[in-house]
Amino acid sequence: MISNSTLILGTIFIAVLLAASSIRILREYERAVLFTLGRFTGVKGPGLILVFPFIQTIARVDMRTVVLDVPTQDLISRDNVSVHVNAVIYFRVIDPERAIIQVEQFVDATSQLAQTTLRSVLGKHELDELLAERDKLNKDIQDIIDTHTNAWGIEVANVEIKHVDIDETMVRAMAKQAEAERERRARVINAEGEEQAAQKLHEAAEILSSRPEAMQLRYLGALGTIAGEKSSTIVFPFPVEFGRFFENFSSKNAAD
Structure with a gap:
């Protein structure tokens, strides 16, 4: 038969294990979305929190700014030029509850949304605008993405278009166009000088x-x-x- 001392020691051991498994420590930039029997019951942290085993579970959320590199997107500009564009997005979670409950894998969801928005917005502009008006395009893309991610508890801080690459044949055509434009301006200036003289x-x-x-x-x-x-x-x-x-x-x- 099991003695009383052995039973007490076993009970104490189980209690210690349960207490140890119920302790969670969250860093300053972390929050825990707490679920009790599958239902949302609050956001905890940072610091030490208690989670009852088998009854409660948590989902950790990083509140720091995330730097997301958007893969290169192939698109056709409004003047029918094939362009390769990539960008970087800075965003952070401002509402851990919505970031966990409203969307699955909010980082992947934001990445996919950024890719489709990048193609949609830049495809409406001509090549000259893509090269000369990046600040305006960055702001337009940021506003569109932020409007959609707001429902997920995510704030888009900034969007930057990094590279706009075009085909080699198009580069040569643009160089010829620029040279012709310089010659035209030189002739106009020379003619104006002759007229004044x-x-x-x-x-x-x-x-x-x-x-x-x-x-x-x-x-x-x-x-x-x-x-x-x-x-x-x-x-x-x-x-x-x-x-x-x-x-x-x-x-x-x-x-x-």
């Missing part, structure tokens, strides 16, 4: 034609420039008055 020359000619002495000063300035260049060629300006004198003289002789 012609306008200034026209204004200068009008001023010089109205003031003969200004033309003489211009001649003298040109002589000074030629002399300063140490050239062996000497140029003498032909005064306009001499030309007018010979013109009048020849007209008089023709009349006589």
Whole structure:
């Protein structure tokens, strides 16, 4: 027969095991969703909590920000360009109860939602917008994902598009387009410069034609420039008055 002392020791041993198995220690960033006989009965932690074996169970939830790398997605932009895009999402659990009860494997669910949203949003834009308006696209994607994950107790803090890759043939086509655009701008700038120069020359000619002495000063300035260049060629300006004198003289002789 079992003695009383043995029975007491066995009872104490079982009690110690039950007490040890009922103790849970949660870190500062952890919370425990507690279920009693399968029903939700509260959120516990951090610190030491007691869970009655066989009656209560817990689901641990990490409250820290999760960095989720979205796999590369193949999509077609609105201008029919094949693009490979990947992104990174920062989110965290703000309601452990909903994160456990409302969705199964909330990390995987958020990842799948991010992939479909990335393809849906970026497919509505042209390639130039994908390359130049990343901040706006990041905000649009974040708002859409956050709207859906809010029901799961998850808050999306940020979305960043990391890479937008295109085919090699498209890269060469874009390089040719950029080169053609640079040439066009250079020609436009050159034409505008010619137009402005012609306008200034026209204004200068009008001023010089109205003031003969200004033309003489211009001649003298040109002589000074030629002399300063140490050239062996000497140029003498032909005064306009001499030309007018010979013109009048020849007209008089023709009349006589």
